[in-house]
Amino acid sequence: MVGASGLVGRHVVERLRERRHDVTSVARTARDGVAHTLDATTATEAEFRALLAGHDGVVFAAGADDREVPRRPAYPVFHRGNVAPVVRLLTAAREEGLSRAVVLGSYYTHFHRLHPEWDLAGRHPYIRSRVEQARAGRAAAGPGLPVAVLELPFVFGRAGDRLPNWSGPLDKWVRSRSPLLAPPGGSAATTAAHVADIAVDALERASGEDIPVAAENLTWPDMIGRIAAAAGHPRPVRRLPGAVVRVALRLGGLAQRLTGKQSGLDPAHAGALLLRELFVTPVRPVSVDAAVAETFPRTGARA
Template sequence: MRILVVGGSGLIGANVVDVLRERGHAATTAARTAGPGVDHVLDAETASVDDLRPLLAGLDGAVYAARTDEQRPRRKPVYPLYRREMVEPVVRLFTAARQEGLTRGAIMGSYYTYFDRLRPQWHLADRHTYVRCRLEQAREGRAAAGSGLPVAVLELPFVFGRAGDRLPNWAGPLDRWARSRSPLIMPPGGTAAASARSVAEVTVDALERGDGGDIPIADENLTWNDMIARIADAVGRRRRVGRLPAGVTRAGLRLGGLLMSAGRKEAGINPSHFADLLLADLFIQPASGRALEPALRETFPDTAGGSASPPR
C-alpha cells in the first residue's frame, strides 16, 4: 500500500508511519511544520481539495492523525472553531481522496464516540462540543469518501508512548505532579489506555483489510488511582495514591465551569458535566492484553536513575 499520513510527525502519526514501513508499505507524511520525516508541509485546516489532490495522486489510502486540544478554554462559541479544526479538514481530505480513486482510509478519533453509542443516556454529544464534532467528523468524512472508500475510525483512549520528542499532550502536568512532593489524590473511576504502537498496529491492520468500521482500542483498563500510582513508580517517586471524594470532584468541576462561563470561555469538554465522565469507568471491553508498561515508562522516564521510595 501507498499511504499519506496527515499529522505524520505527531505521536500517533509517526507510529503509524513506522508500522507501515516495517510491513513493507510506502508512507508519506504531511504536517503543519517542517521537520525530520515530514515530506509535505501542509496546514490541514486551510488546505483545499485542490491542494490535497496532488499529494494523494497515485496513492492507495490516507490517514488523518492531526489532533485538537479538547480541554483548553477558548472564547465562546467554540463550535465553529471545532468544526473548522476537526470536521472540515477531514471532509476535504476524503473528498480529494475519493476524487483521486483511493480505496482506504482511517481517522484517529476518540473513545467518547464509543461511549456515546454504548451509553446514549449520557447525552455526550449534547453536553460536549468535542464529542459532537468527533461524531460529525466521522459521519461527514465517510460521506465525503463515498461507498468505494471505506474509512475506519479508531476510537482512542489515553495513549501512552513517545515519537522523538513528541509525547501525549497531557503527559507534562502529570509528570511534574508525579515527581513533586505533593500528595497524590484521585477520584473514583478510570479509563481505557493503549500504547501508541498498539494504535498504529490496529490502524495498519484496518488499512490492510480495507475496514470501514468503528474500532475502539484498549490495551488495559486502569482506575485513575492505578494509573497515577504507576506513573509515580515509573518516575522513581513510588507512593500511595489517596482517594478524592466524588462530591468534592463534582463541586470543583462545577465551579470551574462557572468561572469559565463567567469569562465567556468554553472548552470542548464541558467542565460542568465532566465529572460524570471522570467518575465513570470508561473501560473498553475486551482489552487487548498487550503490555502497556513499556509505553508508560517511555512516557514517564525515571530520570533520577531509579530512586523509588517505598510506599507509605
C-alpha cells in the same frame, strides 16, 4: 499520512514502512522525516488532491484535542479542527480514487454510541465534533471508500521527542512533594505502538469499521500510581471523593462562563463522565507499563 510528526503518526509511518508500504508523510511543521508541510485545518481539497494523487490509502492523525478552551461558543473551533479537514481530505481521496482510509478519533464516540442517554454530543463540544467527524467524513468519502475510525483513549508512549500532549502537568505533579489524589472511575488506555498496529491492520483490510482501541483498563488511582512509580517517585494514591471533583469542575465551568470561554468537555457535565469507568474490552490486550515508563522516564529527562 496526515499528522505524521505526532506521537501516534510517527509510529504509524514506521509500522507502514516495516510492512513495506511506500508512505508520504505530511505534517503542519517541517521536521526530519516530513515529506510535505501542510496545515490540514486550512488545506483546500485541491491541495489534498495534489498530495493524494497516486496513493491507495490515507491516514488522518491530526486535529483539535479536548483540552482546548476557546471563546464561547467552542464548537466552531472543534469543527474547524476535527470535522472540516476530514471532510475535505476524504472528498479529495474519493475524487482521486483511493480505496481505504483511517481516521484517528476519540473513544468518547464509542460511549456516545453505547450510551445515547448520556447525551455526550449534546453536552460536550469536543465529543460532538468527533461524532460529526466520523459521520460527515464517511458521507464525503461515499460508499466506495471505506473509512475506519479508531476510537482512542489515553495513549502512552514516546516517538523521538514527541510525548502525549497531556503528560507534562502529570509529570511535574508526580515528581513533586504534593500528595497524589485520584477520584473514582477510570479509563481505557493504550500505547502509540499498539495504535499503530491496529491502524495499519485496518488500512490493509480496508475495514471501514468503528474500532474502539484499548490495551488495558485502569482506574484513576491505578494509572496515577503507575505513572509515579515509572517516574521513580512511588507513593500511595489517596482517594478523592467524587463530590469534591464535581464541585471543582462546576466552579471551573462558572469561571469559564464569566470569562466568555468554553472547554471541549463542559465542566458542568464532565463529572458525570470522568467519574465513570470508561472501560473498553481490549481486542488485543497488552500491558501499557513499558509505554508508561517511556512517557514518564525515571531519570526525569523529557525532550
